[in-house]
Each structure stands twice: as structure tokens, then as C-alpha cells.
Amino acid sequence: MKRILVLTSGGDCSGMNAYLKALAKLCKKNGIKLFASMYGFQGLVENSITSFEYDDLGEIQNLGGSVIKTSRSKDFVTQKGFEQALANLKSWNFDCVVVVGGNGSTKGAYDLSIAGVNVLAVPATIDNDLAYTDTTLGYDTACQNALDAVVKIKQTMETCDRGTIIEVMGRHCSDIAVHTAILADADMIITKQKSFESILKRVDDLINFEKKNPLIVVQENILNVNELAKYLEEHTKKEFRATVIGYLQRGGAPTVNDNLLAIQFATKTVELIESAVYNVAVGEIDGKIIATKLKEAIITKQYSKKLLEIFAKYSNTPID
Ligand code: F6P
Numbered sequence: 001m002k003r004i005l006v007l008t009s010g011g012d013c014s015g016m017n018a019y020l021k022a023l024a025k026l027c028k029k030n031g032i033k034l035f036a037s038m039y040g041f042q043g044l045v046e047n048s049i050t051s052f053e054y055d056d057l058g059e060i061q062n063l064g065g066s067v068i069k070t071s072r073s074k075d076f077v078t079q080k081g082f083e084q085a086l087a088n089l090k091s092w093n094f095d096c097v098v099v100v101g102g103n104g105s106t107k108g109a110y111d112l113s114i115a116g117v118n119v120l121a122v123p124a125t126i127d128n129d130l131a132y133t134d135t136t137l138g139y140d141t142a143c144q145n146a147l148d149a150v151v152k153i154k155q156t157m158e159t160c161d162r163g164t165i166i167e168v169m170g171r172h173c174s175d176i177a178v179h180t181a182i183l184a185d186a187d188m189i190i191t192k193q194k195s196f197e198s199i200l201k202r203v204d205d206l207i208n209f210e211k212k213n214p215l216i217v218v219q220e221n222i223l224n225v226n227e228l229a230k231y232l233e234e235h236t237k238k239e240f241r242a243t244v245i246g247y248l249q250r251g252g253a254p255t256v257n258d259n260l261l262a263i264q265f266a267t268k269t270v271e272l273i274e275s276a277v278y279n280v281a282v283g284e285i286d287g288k289i290i291a292t293k294l295k296e297a298i299i300t301k302q303y304s305k306k307l308l309e310i311f312a313k314y315s316n317t318p319i320d
Contacts, residue, residue, distance in 0.1 A: 002032045002095045004273060005049065008066040009040030009073070009101035009108065013126045013138025014254035015262045016066040016100055022266035023098070024054035030270055035094070036068040040101065041076035041108050044085035049092060061259060064141075064251040070101070076108060086115055096278055098269055100124045102136070103300050106281060110294045118278035121297060122265050126250055129173035131301040132292040133283030137265065139176070140257040142169065142249040146180040149245045150217070154184060158213055163203065163232060163240040165216045167225045169249050174219050174303045176249070178319060181217035182311045188216040189319045190223070191303070196231045202318075203232055213238070220244075264289050 006023060008016045020036075027034040036052040037043030052068070060067055075081030089097065089112075096118040099109035102125030109121040123130050126142035146168045157164040170176040174191035181189040187206050190199070199216070206212045218225055225242035232240045254262065261284065268282045268289045281297035283290050308319070 002273060003035065003093065004032055004096050004098060005035045005037055005089075005092065005094045006052065006068070006098040006100065007037035007040045007043060008068055008070045008124065009099060009105035010070060011102060011125060011250065012065050012070045013124050013250055014064040014141035014252055015137030015258035016070075016124050017063045018061040018254050018259045018262035019100060019122060019124065019137060019266055020052075020067065021054070021057050021061040022263045023269060024052060024057055026266055026270040028054040030274060032270070032273065035092070039069045039071040040073055040105070041085065042071045042073040044088055045073065045075045045081045047088040049088070061262070062253045064253060072104065082111070082115075086112075086117070089117055096120055096273055098122060100137075102127060103129055103298065106130065106294070107298050109281070110298050113279040113294050119294065120269055120272055120278060121281035121294060122269060123281065123283055126169060126176065127171045127173045128175040128304065129171060129300045129302070130283070130297065131299040132281065132297045133285065133290075134304065134306065135261065135284050137258055137262055138250070138254070140255045140261075141252065142176055143179045144255050145249045145252060146176055146245055147183050149243075149248055150180055150184040150186075150215075153243055154215060157215075157241065160239070161213055163214045163216070163229075163236070163238050165218060165225045165229050165232075165240060165242040167218045167220055167242070167244040169220050169246070172221065172300070172302055174319070175307055177217050177219040178303070178307055178311065182315050182317060184215065184217070186215040186217045186317060187212060188214065189317060190216060190218040192320060193222060194320055196228060199228065200232060200235050203236060207236055207238055
């Protein structure tokens with residue numbers, strides 16, 4: 001009987017639990033014994049490993065977060081911690097370790113593979129910042145969560161005749177910002193450093209010529225949205241309010257798309273395990289589930305070209 005270990009790592013996202021449930025179901029069906037490392041790579045360092053059974057899981061596929069917890073392990077990235085993790089793994093004699101997470105986690109999976117561990121990686125991050133795959137678990141849900149929040153905020157701002165600035169997550173990838181802004185019909189999308197003066201110029205045009213209450217969507221890590229709101233309020237005759245949506249984007253039940261993707265990723269994972277193909281990352285390109293060498297899967301992206309192409313044909317909203 002094959003013995004497989006799964007862990008979730010980094011920023012959690014909706015779809016992790018759906019993936020875990022699907023993996024457990026398929027392992028049961030295929031006679032594979034499944035274990036989980038608690039708190040991601042930290043569980044490898046601390047030998048916090050437990051068996052993980054489909055029959056114990058309940059309805060977790062519709063829950064956000066991860067029932068086996070996650071962390072950004074500081075110990076695993078030290079030589080001592082890494083060696084401890086390797087020693088613990090050796091004692092368990094797993095056929096493969098399945099790492100579910102974003103770019104840092106995929107890099108951790110790659111490091112384990114270099115050290116001789118059989119590894120599979122599954123992309124799960126709201127940021128959608130892994131270059132080898134069109135999409136990641138949690139990204140669709142995060143976009144839906146961000147859009148829902150923007151729509152609600154827009155209603156009250158329109159009623160009060162205010163300008164609106166909304167910061168969304170994505171770390172260094174603009175996909176959530178672009179997706180959300182276009183679907184919410186925003187007037188500006190800011191994904192790069194820009195002076196407040198140049199933003200004011202566009203906002204002035206919107207207010208003076210289109211008589212609008214401008215809606216500006218800003219990618220995180222770019223500028224201080226509260227300072228921008230203050231600046232625009234001081235330099236226009238309009239009130240401005242800023243909202244940082246934050247962790248609201250990361251929680252909640254996964255969308256139907258994320259739930260389905262979780263099942264497809266789990267199915268591919270088990271197919272790879274059954275054929276003993278290791279050291280690859282599962283992903284999706286043009287609707288097809290694929291597997292890419294781990295070395296190529298650790299490359300990140302700052303935006304999805306396909307997404308920008310879709311919106312370029314549709315929207316005039318400038319992406320700055
Ligand atoms: O990587 C997912 C993410 O939610 C990013 O969008 C965000 O920048 C970061 O994690 C927040 O990290 P933390 O949970 O450590 O505050």
C-alpha cells in the first residue's frame with residue numbers, strides 16, 4: 001500500500017479543504033494510505049504528522065481555510081530545520097509528499113525534491129502568481145469575494161456622491177485587481193507606482209467631464225490608499241473614502257469553479273501517484289489539467305497575459 005503525506009502551506013485559501021477532501025476520497029478508492037503534516041512545512045520539522053481519513057472529514061469541501069492548518073514556517077527555511085524535516089520524513093517512509101500552496105510553498109517542494117524526496121505540488125493561492133498555470137485554487141473565490149465587496153461599497157459611495165478607492169490583495173500580481181476592477185466597472189486600476197499628481201489628473205477629468213464619483217481599484221503593496229483618499233479630497237471638491245478589503249478575500253466557501261478545480265487537481269495528483277511520476281506541479285492551461293517540472297513551476301508572474309487580452313478587447317479602463 002502506498003503511503004502519501006499531504007500538507008497545506010503559506011497563505012490559506014478557499015479550495016484547500018475541497019482539495020483535501022477530494023484527495024482523501026480518491027486515496028480511499030485507490031487503496032492509498034494518506035497522512036497529513038499539520039501547519040505545513042512546520043509539521044515536517046516538528047514531526048507533527050497524523051493519519052488523514054476520508055471518513056472523518058465531513059463537509060469540509062464547502063469550508064474556507066485548511067483543516068490541517070497552514071503556516072509560513074521560519075524553521076523549515078533554516079538548514080537545521082530543513083535537515084530535521086528530512087530526517088523526520090525518512091522515518092515515515094512516504095512514497096510522496098504533496099505540497100499544496102503558493103509560490104513559497106512550491107519553492108519548498110522543489111527544495112525537498114532536490115534533497116531526494118518524491119514531491120508533487122498543487123497550486124493554491126489567491127494571488128494567481130504562478131507562471132506555469134492559468135489559475136490556482138482560491139483565486140476565483142478571492143475575485144468573487146473582492147467583487148462582492150466592491151459592489152456593496154460602490155452602492156453606498158454612489159448614494160453619498162463620494163469617490164471610492166479600494167485596495168485588493170494579490171501580493172505582487174495584479175490579477176485580482178484587474179479582474180475585480182473590470183467586472184465592477186471601475187474608472188482606474190492602479191497596479192504600478194504612480195505619483196498622486198498623475199492620479200489626480202485623471203480623477204479631475206472624470207469628475208469635470210464625466211460628472212462621476214470615480215471608483216479606483218488599487219493592487220496591494222503599491223501605495224497608501226488612505227493617504228491617496230486624503231490627497232484627492234484636498235485637491236478636488238469631492239469626498240473620497242478608502243477601503244482595504246484584506247482577508248475577506250481569503251475566506252468563505254469556495255466558488256463552484258474552485259471546488260471543481262480542487263477535484264480535478266486531486267484526480268491528477270492521484271493519477272501521478274499511481275504512475276509514480278513525481279517532482280512535478282499540477283496546474284491548468286487552456287482548461288486542461290497539466291503537470292509541469294517543479295523547476296519550471298517556481299517561476300512567478302506579475303500579471304496574466306490572457307486576462308489582460310480578454311479585457312483589452314472589452315474595456316477602455318486604463319490599467320496603470
Ligand atoms: O499570498 C496570499 C496573501 O493573502 C497575499 O495576497 C497577501 O499579500 C499575503 O498573503 C498576506 O499574508 P499574511 O497572511 O501573512 O498576512
